[in-house]
Amino acid sequence: MNMDDNKLTLEKITSDLTHHIRINKGFLIWMGFLTVSLLVCLYAYSIQLKTGLGVAGIRDYVTWGMYLANFVFFVAASLIGMLISAVLGLIGMKWLTPITRIAETIAVAFAAVAGLVIVSDMGRPERLAYVFLYGRPQSPILWDVTVITTYFVLSLLLLFLPLIADMAIIHRKADSLPSWLKPVYKVLSLNFTDNPAQNKIINRAIRILLILLIPAALSIHTVTSWLFAVTSRAGWDSTVFGPYFVSGAFVAGSAAVIIAMFFFRKNYKLQDYLTDLHFNNMGKVLATVSLVYLYFNFNEFLVPGYKLKRADAIHLQELFAGKDAILFWVVQIGGLILPILFMLFRRFRKPLPIMFISIAVLIAAWFKRYIIVVPTQEHPFLPIQHVPQNFIHYSPTLIETLISVAPFILVLIIITLISKFFPVIPLHETARERGIEHIKFD
Amino acid sequence: MEDNHTSHSPDESEDQKNSTRRNFLKNLGLAGVGVATGAAALYSGHIFEAKKEVSGDQKVLLTQDGKLVQVDSLEIKAMEKTGVALHEMEGREGIPGRRWVMVTDLSKCRNARKCISACQDAHQLRPEQYHMNTLQMQDTPGTAPYNMPKNCQHCDNPPCVAVCPVDATYKRQDGIVLIDNVRCIGCRFCMAACPYSARIFNWIEPKDAATHLDQEYNVELNVPQKVGTISKCLFSADRLREGKLPYCVEACPNGVYYFGDENEDAVTNGTTKETVRLSKLLRDNAGYQLMPELGTKPRVYFLPPKNRLFPFEAATETTPEKV
Known part of the structure; x- marks a missing residue:
């Protein structure tokens, strides 16, 4: 930032950060495309509702397939809100300001949809309420439901609280705003007038939320990993599954944030706010969490690989050199090792290359969940015999794939709506950091 | 209550009201005790009368929790039908003693x-x-x-x-x-x-x-x-x-x-x-x-499969069709 930038007026900042809040052709086409795609996927789900889970490729041995890999992926991606806002934010990293809302938006969208993803994997979705009516606290599913709900509420509040001040500024100062939106913002601003008492309350509340967010976020993915780790199956029976999943979640989430940053910057013309510095720093964050994840990968594969207990040996043989080997190595090398090597160099942390790296990382992150969920079940302790071929090897069906795509579309819809109708970059906080101490309201 | 008194002096009115209320409650209580005692007496009398009818024919029955008990044949009644609930309860509890x-x-x-x-x-x-x-x-x-x-x-x-x-x-x-x-x-x-x-x-x-x-x-x-x-x-x-x-x-x-x-x-x-x-x-x-x-x-x-009675034959039967 040079000195001129710091002298920006509030009017300029407001206009820069809110000029995208209007319904234009591009938005309508994009939303129309998403809605139609979602309807196609919902049609696929209606077939599953009518026929049963048998429309998917899962059967008695591989009983958790794409749907569960999807669930783990969505929970993982939502964890980024905690890393960016809470961990790095509480440490006091100032450069994060323009990224916090993007991270929170992603957290809210993925956490909200994760709850729906798991319903797609239920044989009896109409009995969802039984989890609350007859819930048994011994079951990790109950823990998962509890912590994901908690995390979602905390993330939603953390998205909303900093928005209050922004809403107050926007509904007074943003002239380009569609007139029907102004009253909405006025209500959402909760009569905020930037007086010290109000700021104190909001700041304190945000701080409490940030602190609460850390255990909640750690819990959601640790508990999700326990859905596997509490069983005695080779490949799941692991004590490092909690931190293994959490570090993997940060990788997926950081990549998602970088991709979102890239497109917001381009589409909403935020080049002055999301600068090369931010991409460079997020590249470093992604590289760091990837290294941590790599460390846990070593633990996860090297230790059982050294002992080669019978069931572990079969599992690792399939992963390293068997049926799943190509997918495994592409994911591990293409989605983890190569990105780390590239990100060591500054030129690959420029917006465009880091965006492409992030896409590779994010796709690999999804397939990594698939590798964690599926192959283990293809090698149970006792042999699989006298069953049809499709019971022995799992291959997803088209309907199953469409149903698995639906949550992605839903996430895109939620992120698009939030980013379209609210400033992507925190307005009030940016104004403060650029030296506008007190905002005068008329 | 205190808002209501108008003509009387506050203390006087309060006392009066309280005393009437106390009396009323006392009477009510007495009446209640009386009624309850009477009913209990009538009921126990009724039970006593009923108890008198004994056939002398003792049946030996097994209770749900596996105990043997003696019951007079006149006291045996058909079990009330509770429908699925009981059935489910049995299904959840299992067969006693096994x-x-x-x-x-x-x-x-x-x-x-x-x-x-x-x-x-x-x-x-x-x-x-x-x-x-x-x-x-x-x-x-x-x-x-x-x-x-x-x-x-x-x-x-x-x-x-x-x-x-x-x-x-x-x-x-x-x-x-x-x-x-x-x-x-x-x-x-x-x-x-x-x-x-x-x-x-x-x-x-x-x-x-x-x-x-x-x-x-x-x-x-x-x-x-x-x-x-x-x-x-x-x-x-x-x-x-x-x-x-x-x-x-x-x-x-x-x-x-x-x-x-x-x-x-x-x-x-x-x-x-x-x-x-x-x-x-x-x-x-x-x-x-x-x-x-x-x-x-x-x-x-x-x-263990020791001294097997039959030679082992690899499975020959066909696997079921794809589902």
Whole structure:
């Protein structure tokens, strides 16, 4: 930032950060495309509702397939809100300001949809309420439901609280705003007038939320990993599954944030706010969490690989050199090792290359969940015999794939709506950091 | 109350009111006690009168919790019908005083698969759905192959029950692990948790579902099967309630299965109907459990495939069609 930038007026900042809040052709086409795609996927789900889970490729041995890999992926991606806002934010990293809302938006969208993803994997979705009516606290599913709900509420509040001040500024100062939106913002601003008492309350509340967010976020993915780790199956029976999943979640989430940053910057013309510095720093964050994840990968594969207990040996043989080997190595090398090597160099942390790296990382992150969920079940302790071929090897069906795509579309819809109708970059906080101490309201 | 007084002086009015209220309450209380005493007296008198009618004919009955009691024949009344609730309660509690146990003699199994078909018929299962499945096993390359009929091990420390979020699968006092498909939400966590691959899922509409629409659900038979829910071996809980051996045990032509009550230390062979001591059978034949190192404490024992009565033949039967 040079000195001129710091002298920006509030009017300029407001206009820069809110000029995208209007319904234009591009938005309508994009939303129309998403809605139609979602309807196609919902049609696929209606077939599953009518026929049963048998429309998917899962059967008695591989009983958790794409749907569960999807669930783990969505929970993982939502964890980024905690890393960016809470961990790095509480440490006091100032450069994060323009990224916090993007991270929170992603957290809210993925956490909200994760709850729906798991319903797609239920044989009896109409009995969802039984989890609350007859819930048994011994079951990790109950823990998962509890912590994901908690995390979602905390993330939603953390998205909303900093928005209050922004809403107050926007509904007074943003002239380009569609007139029907102004009253909405006025209500959402909760009569905020930037007086010290109000700021104190909001700041304190945000701080409490940030602190609460850390255990909640750690819990959601640790508990999700326990859905596997509490069983005695080779490949799941692991004590490092909690931190293994959490570090993997940060990788997926950081990549998602970088991709979102890239497109917001381009589409909403935020080049002055999301600068090369931010991409460079997020590249470093992604590289760091990837290294941590790599460390846990070593633990996860090297230790059982050294002992080669019978069931572990079969599992690792399939992963390293068997049926799943190509997918495994592409994911591990293409989605983890190569990105780390590239990100060591500054030129690959420029917006465009880091965006492409992030896409590779994010796709690999999804397939990594698939590798964690599926192959283990293809090698149970006792042999699989006298069953049809499709019971022995799992291959997803088209309907199953469409149903698995639906949550992605839903996430895109939620992120698009939030980013379209609210400033992507925190307005009030940016104004403060650029030296506008007190905002005068008329 | 205090707002109401107008003409009287405050104290006077308060006293008066309080005293009338106190009196009223006192009277009411007395009346109440009187009525209650009277009613109680009348009622106990009535009971006393009724008690007088004794036939002298004493019947010996077995209570639900397994005690023998003497009751006058006049006092025996037909049980009130409580419908499904009682049935379900029984299904959840199990048969009092029993600890069911199964012993599978691997030296006798020649993979006749009669147990499988009897089981599938009883539980309305498709050909690829197994509560009981005979596996062709070979523990290590140098050791002999053998047939192993494998069903739910009805573990005393069942991993499936631990992970069930809605209490749909549960452990009964008689040792049986059951599944309530009215409760099951179809999350399949129990399938993931079971190290014995004992559980199956109704991925599509169960076999002949349309013809079983009116059938009342029997949790001890898990029939009718329901789409989107789990099924598994039930140790034929419905047959045990009738004092009969399980479907598979009875159907075996080769004397593979023994079934009985651990509390009685007795098991009966389904083919020969010979009853033997459980502890002796296990001791003499080096009985073992499947993967005891997992700590699941199975209720199914295996006798090793020693001196096999039949030569091992690789499985020749066709695998079921794709579903």
